[in-house]
Amino acid sequence: MQIGSATSYPAPAATSLPARLLASNVSPDVSPDITRAAQAPVTAAQPLADEQSASAREEADKPADASANPAKAQSREGQPSPQQQRLEQLEIAKLVSRDQEVRTHEQAHAAVGGRYAGAPSYTYERGPDGKRYAVGGEVGIDTSPIPNDPEATLRKMEVVIRAALAPAEPSAQDRQVAAQAQAQMAEARVELAQQQRSEVAAAREARAEQRKETEEEKPAEEEKSSAPVQQDQPPPPSLVLYRQLSGLPAPAPVVDLLV
Template identity: 60%
Template sequence: MQIGALPSYLAPAVSSLPVRPVASAAVSPDLTRAAQAPATPSPALGDEQAASAREEADRSPSTQSASKQGEAEPSPQQQRLEQLQIAELATRDREVRAHEQAHAAVGGSYAGAPSYTYSHGPDGQRYAVAGEVSIDTSAVAGDPQATLSKMEIVVRAALAPAEPSAQDLRVAAQAQAQMLQARAELAELRLSEAAEGQTERAQPSEAAESAQQGDDPEASRQPPRSSAADLDLYRRTAELPSSAPLIDLLG
């Protein structure tokens, strides 16, 4: 419920206007015009100036941002340079990945997974600019044949890319040196195995001969002949007189 009297009404204050003096014949027209001129600018003119000032202030940020955008936008020449740089990085990325994947594919279990070094292009993307693949070049202990087979794979893996690097060539040379050493060890091993085989074959033949002599009773009763005894018998025979009968030395 609303209680109260009628709302009070305040009458607007009457603005005082400058009183124009009555011109007299003794007063100069210039002084009359100066007295009639307003002492302060009219409110309408001040409002127009304030509005124009606000419009200029509102337009200034947009104008500044537009000028900044114009300055940030790259020139056509700079855009072409960035496109060329992106194309070079993309080509390098493909070459590096193909190179390292060739190592890993041929190396098999002796090669590790490829790892890459990246660079950011003007477009904000990452591009591989270098890479590596670890590979096992150690010899197989106690097995030169397995070492030889392993080093053959290592050499093929090192030379698998279309354009092997200097490091690839060094790895291949190291593996080839391991192959030479493995071949030498394998040759020595085969020679020792051949000598052992000959010794094993000679022992059964000697045992067979001794067994055969043991089965022959006459051979066992017959004493072995001595070359020294035969020579002494020849000397004694030579000293006999010529009329003596010849002795058959064949026994």
């Protein structure tokens, strides 16, 4: 008889109490096989219960780990997790915004600087999508003065200052370039003032020399005006004609008769 076989009888896991001895309470008329059938399930229940509880714990642990760490579960499969995708999208949006800001900044320098500004150059960074985004840039601006022409230097430095401060938010480097241009303007003003003083002094000297020459010429003219002026006398009249007329005979009287 296989009634008491442990393989076909699932004993409950709650039977933690020691097995009761039924042999003393069984009637002598009961078969020993029946006694063993009653006792076998109690003694074999403990290993089977341990095995079932262990397998239940393993099954419970597996879905808990997968649900708690979905990123790790998907990373094992070679695909980015939703959290990683969100992070990449945020990084790309940040790079796009930075690219637009940098390009607008540098193009403002170049547009206002005109012939004194160079072409913009950029520093790029590759994003998670494989594209390159500008994260830095610069524009060369000529801040050198124009030799021997302070007025032209002043006009140039005014353009340089406007170009350096053209962006909506000038950087520290932009403000430094504007400060250098202002220093050049101060030097040009000093040079212009010196040049103007030199021109005024030269004009004063020229007027003084002209006045001196005028004063030297005036006495000579006065001496010429005080000297006697000899006027040319006309030649005496010729008497030859009178003599010829006096030698002619007297004309005969003529009488005109009117009829």
